[in-house]
Amino acid sequence: MSEPAPHLVISAVSKRFGAATVLDRVDLTIRRGELVTLLGPSGCGKTTLLRAIAGLSPPDTGTIALAGRDVTHVPPHRRNVGVVFQSYALFPHLTVAGNVAFGLKVRGAPKAEIDRAVQRALALVKLGHLGGRRISALSGGQQQRVALARAIAVEPDVLLFDEALSALDRKLREEMQIELRRLLQDVKATAIFVTHDQDEALTMSDRVAVMNKGRIEQLAAPRELYARPASLFALNFVGLSTRIAGQVVGGQDGMVDVVTPVGRLSARGAFQLGASVIVATRPEQLRLGADHEANSASGRVRSVVFQGSRTLVDVDAGAGASLLAELSGREAEVPRVHDEVRFAWPAAETFAFAAEASP
Amino acid sequence: MMTRHAIIFCWVLAIGLALFLLLPLVVIAAASFSPTPVFDLPLSGASLRWYGRIGRLDGFWPSLSLSLQIAVLSTALSLVAGTLAAIAIARGRLPGATALGTLLVSPLMMPGLVLGIALLQYFRMIGLTATWSALLVAHLVVTLPYVARTMIAGLSRFDFTLIEAARTLGCTYAGSVIRVMVPALAPSFLISGLFSLLASFDNYPVSIFLTDVRSKTLPIRMLQYIEEAPDPTLAALSTLILAGTLVLLLISDRLVGLHRMAGTAD
Ligand SMILES: Nc1ncnc2c1ncn2[C@@H]1O[C@H](COP(=O)(O)OP(=O)(O)OP(=O)(O)O)[C@@H](O)[C@H]1O
Ligand SMILES: [Mg+2]
Numbered sequence: 001m002s003e004p005a006p007h008l009v010i011s012a013v014s015k016r017f018g019a020a021t022v023l024d025r026v027d028l029t030i031r032r033g034e035l036v037t038l039l040g041p042s043g044c045g046k047t048t049l050l051r052a053i054a055g056l057s058p059p060d061t062g063t064i065a066l067a068g069r070d071v072t073h074v075p076p077h078r079r080n081v082g083v084v085f086q087s088y089a090l091f092p093h094l095t096v097a098g099n100v101a102f103g104l105k106v107r108g109a110p111k112a113e114i115d116r117a118v119q120r121a122l123a124l125v126k127l128g129h130l131g132g133r134r135i136s137a138l139s140g141g142q143q144q145r146v147a148l149a150r151a152i153a154v155e156p157d158v159l160l161f162d163e164a165l166s167a168l169d170r171k172l173r174e175e176m177q178i179e180l181r182r183l184l185q186d187v188k189a190t191a192i193f194v195t196h197d198q199d200e201a202l203t204m205s206d207r208v209a210v211m212n213k214g215r216i217e218q219l220a221a222p223r224e225l226y227a228r229p230a231s232l233f234a235l236n237f238v239g240l241s242t243r244i245a246g247q248v249v250g251g252q253d254g255m256v257d258v259v260t261p262v263g264r265l266s267a268r269g270a271f272q273l274g275a276s277v278i279v280a281t282r283p284e285q286l287r288l289g290a291d292h293e294a295n296s297a298s299g300r301v302r303s304v305v306f307q308g309s310r311t312l313v314d315v316d317a318g319a320g321a322s323l324l325a326e327l328s329g330r331e332a333e334v335p336r337v338h339d340e341v342r343f344a345w346p347a348a349e350t351f352a353f354a355a356e357a358s359p
Numbered sequence: 360m361m362t363r364h365a366i367i368f369c370w371v372l373a374i375g376l377a378l379f380l381l382l383p384l385v386v387i388a389a390a391s392f393s394p395t396p397v398f399d400l401p402l403s404g405a406s407l408r409w410y411g412r413i414g415r416l417d418g419f420w421p422s423l424s425l426s427l428q429i430a431v432l433s434t435a436l437s438l439v440a441g442t443l444a445a446i447a448i449a450r451g452r453l454p455g456a457t458a459l460g461t462l463l464v465s466p467l468m469m470p471g472l473v474l475g476i477a478l479l480q481y482f483r484m485i486g487l488t489a490t491w492s493a494l495l496v497a498h499l500v501v502t503l504p505y506v507a508r509t510m511i512a513g514l515s516r517f518d519f520t521l522i523e524a525a526r527t528l529g530c531t532y533a534g535s536v537i538r539v540m541v542p543a544l545a546p547s548f549l550i551s552g553l554f555s556l557l558a559s560f561d562n563y564p565v566s567i568f569l570t571d572v573r574s575k576t577l578p579i580r581m582l583q584y585i586e587e588a589p590d591p592t593l594a595a596l597s598t599l600i601l602a603g604t605l606v607l608l609l610i611s612d613r614l615v616g617l618h619r620m621a622g623t624a625d
Contacts, residue, residue, distance in 0.1 A: 056523050076526040077534075089524035093542040103528035106538075154528065 007032040007190050008053070008158055013062030015048055015214075022048045023059065024214040030158075030192070035184055037193045037201040039237065040211030046194040049211075050160050053192065055079045067157045077106075082151030084164040088143045090135045096146050097122070097131035103154035121149040124183060141172050148180070152187065159184070159191040165200065177203045198238050202226070210234045232278055232353040240312075241280045244297075244321045245355060248275045256352050261319030262297035269352030276355040281345050283312065286325035288333060291344035297323055298342040301335050315341060384601060391594035409595040416592060418580055425491070426577040430559040433498035437555050438548065440499075441506030448507075449514035463507040466500050471564030474500065479568040493569045494576065501562055502555035509554070513547030546615035553611050557604065 008030040015023040022045045030036050038046045051057045053064060055076035063072045071079050090099050100121050104114045122128045125145035130138070138146065144164065151159055165173045165180075181204045184191050195201055201208045202222040209219045210233065218230040229235035235243075246260030248271045256269050258279050267279045281295075290296050299317035311334050315323040325343055327334055335341045394406040413419060441463075447453060448460045466474060478497045487493050517540065525535035563578045570579055584593050 054523075054527055056526065075531070076523075077529045077531055079527075081527055083524065083527045085520050085524060087518060087520055089518060089520040091521060091524075091539055091543075102525070106525075106529040106534070150528070 005032065006030070007034070007067060008192075009063075009065040010049075010053070011063050011065075013049070013052060013059040013064065015045075015052060015057070015059045022214050023052070025062070026214070026216055028209060028216060028219065030190060032190055033185075033188050034207065035181065035189075035191050035193070035205045037195060037205040037208045038211055039195060039198060039201040039208050041196060041237070044211045045214040046196075046211055047162055050083075050162050050192065050194050053158070054081050054083050054160055080154070080157045082154060082156035082159045084144075084147045084151050084159070084161045086163040086166060088147040088167075090143055090146055090150070092135050094135070095131065096127065096133045096135065096138070099135065099146055100131075100149045100153050102150060107154070117153050118149075121153040124152065124187070125149045141168055141176070144168060144176065148183075152189070157190065159189050161191065161193045163194055163196075166195070166197070173200075174203075180204065202238070208238075210237055212237075226282070227349075229280075229351065232280075232356060235280055235351070235353065240283050240324055240326075242283065242286070242322070242324045243278050243280045244317075245276070245278055248273055248277055248352070255347065258352060261321050262299075262317045262323075265295045265297075265350060266347035267295075267350040267352035268348065271352060271354070277352040278355050279350060279352050281350045283324045283326035284310075284328075285345040285349045286323060286343040287345065288325075288327070288335070288341060288343060290342050294344045294346050295350055296342055296344040297321075298340065299323060301337050301339045301341055304334065304337055313341075315343065387594050388598045388601070390591050391598040393591050393594075396590045409591040410599075412592045413596050413599070416580075416584060416596075418575065422575050422577045422580040425494075425574055426560055429491075429494050429498050429576065430556050433495055433502045433559050434552055434555045436499055437502040437506040438552050441503050441551065442510050442548065444507055445510035445514050449511055449517075450519075460507070460511055464504045464511075467504040467508065471501075471562070475565040475568035478565065482569070490569060490571050490574045494566060494574075497565050497569055498559045498562060501565055502559050505555045505558060506551040509547045509551035510544070513544050517543055549611055549615050553607060556607070561600075 006029045008028075010026055010028040013023055013026045014021065026045075026049060028036075028049075038049060040046055048057070052059045053066075055071065055074060058073055063070055065071065066079065066081070091102065094102065097118050100118045101114050104117055109117070118131065119128065122131055125148050127142060127145050127149065130142065135143065135146070144167070147164070165176050168176060177200055193200070193204055202225075205222060207219055207221055208225050210217045210225065210231075212231075212233045218225060218234045220228070220230070225234065226239050229238065232243075235241055244260045244262060244265070246258040246265065248256050249259050249264075250257040250273070251269075251271065254268060254270055255266055256271050256277070258265050258267055258277055260279060265279050267277075269277065271277055297315075297317050299315040299322070301313060302316045302322070303314045305312040305314075309328070311327045313323075313325045313327060313335060315325065317323050323343055391409055392405040392407070394404045394408070444459075444463060448456045448463075453459065475497070478493075478500065482488070482493050482496075487496070521539045521543070522532070522535045525539045526532060530538055561578055562576070563582075566576045567579055570576060575583070581593060581596065
């Protein structure tokens with residue numbers, strides 16, 4: 001399978017508001033047909049980056065190329081992007097069909113073609129029967145679909161979603177995540193989602209860009225992002241983990257030995273001797289019992305949380321360190337609170353990150 | 360059971376109130392068609408003779424013309440100034456925007472008499488003696504608050520993301536304003552224009568202090584007629600004004616929906 005050519009290329013894009021650097025030399029390349037999520041905490045610059053791509057607020061420096069054309073300073077109406085806003089931003093004085101037709105009308109498409117495109121877009125979002133409705137007579141979920149149909153109808157080069165699902169209630173949101181992903185794949189759309197919901201990011205995207213303070217910390221497929229976080233921030237932002245601080249005392253071949261309050265641990269990483277690091281692993285890597293090939297630590301069970309298919313066990317390992325283990329439902333033995341337990345986990349699934357200067 | 364009775368009671372009350380409010384208008388309209396100078400029940404026939412007399416009332420045409428000029432001009436100026444002020448207050452990050460908005464709307468809460476006396480004194484002080492100009496400025500004070508209030512409310516409800524949405528769909532900035540913002544604000548614009556027109560046209564308490572013998576607005580002239588010769592000509596005139604107002608209301612309803620004017624919009 002050959003790699004599709006880059007479709008959206010963002011290079012060294014920076015943006016400042018007053019003294020604050022909101023985007024700091026962001027690079028991001030997206031292929032045609034790819035679904036990418038910008039994931040990050042509030043205020044990290046996700047919306048700002050999206051608006052730069054849409055042309056609503058151009059970057060101070062850097063370039064943005066879309067479908068082989070430099071659009072850095074092209075105004076939004078000549079970019080051919082589709083945006084689904086968090087508030088949907090539907091035009092209240094137009095009907096559902098009027099909203100969906102808006103972009104095509106502005107482009108001066110012939111009437112027959114507009115009607116066909118509107119019907120097609122409404123059918124895609126399963127609202128074919130509601131074309132004549134007023135916007136105010138729609139539910140939140142239906143409005144969301146109209147916003148999507150309106151953006152899709154003009155066949156944009158890239159679709160941008162700014163927290164587009166966040167106003168829906170949880171159940172509807174989870175359904176929409178799956179439906180939206182399928183729909184976008186069907187029409188072969190290239191799309192960027194903005195969210196601070198990690199589940200949404202993992203569900204919907206081919207790749208996730210984890211953003212922090214105006215930078216992209218990691219760009220990876222959901223699986224890889226979870227299994228191989230590139231930074232402490234990415235580790236913390238996606239999924240749960242055990243994290244123990246320690247000092248590097250040795251290492252070779254991309255592995256380091258770290259002395260921690262719970263004992264000596266091996267982890268992936270390359271650091272100088274004496275470096276302060278955080279050693280981390282995912283909860284499902286922990287297994288009850290000792291294993292001399294692997295890292296291990298013991299402690300007293302602080303809490304046991306049953307979550308249906310899995311059980312989360314929180315262990316106080318002493319000296320302020322704690323272990324978080326996830327036991328699958330099939331495991332026969334689940335410890336109880338106050339039990340003394342020992343957990344082991346593979347060194348290959350243990351990561352060392354430079355300890356951040358404490359804030 | 361209880362609630363049903365309550366609902367019926369409320370309906371009866373509402374209909375009764377509406378009748379009470381509308382009855383004088385019905386009486387006036389009926390009286391205007393009376394064949395005799397004194398209005399009696401039961402009616403002994405219908406005639407249009409009083410309508411024919413309206414035009415021959417002493418000083419009627421100049422007064423009508425003056426009232427219309429002042430109403431239309433003050434409304435037009437209020438619409439322009441009030442809309443611009445509303446944009447500044449609702450959008451521009453002015454310091455003290457809220458206070459400014461309240462100030463603009465405050466003449467609405469002032470008794471007309473007080474406003475009239477105050478304006479009279481003030482115009483004397485600044486040497487504004489021309490009746491026409493004084494009336495126009497005074498009516499601006501009366502009509503501007505209607506426009507400012509309605510347009511500030513309309514603008515603060517307007518979601519400026521709509522403009523961005525239109526831009527990403529292929530509209531220029533100006534095009535977005537015309538295609539999205541203008542239709543969204545048109546009802547507020549029309550309604551405030553209508554109210555301001557009516558408020559100026561039938562204003563009495565402010566105008567009374569500023570008119571002179573030669574130039575009187577229509578409401579003032581009408582009070583003079585009723586003191587001089589109380590015959591149904593005045594009823595005919597009132598009925599015509601009523602009909603004109605109704606036509607305006609119907610047109611506005613067609614354009615934007617009457618429910619919005621009653622303030623019961625969704
Ligand atoms: N027009 C503006 N003027 C000044 N500062 C701004 C402006 N727009 C955004 N900012 C600032 O830039 C930073 C990033 O904003 P942005 O909206 O991109 O964050 P975000 O990642 O989308 O956050 P959220 O998840 O809360 O939506 C914030 O600190 C914000 O206050
Ligand atoms: Mg945002």
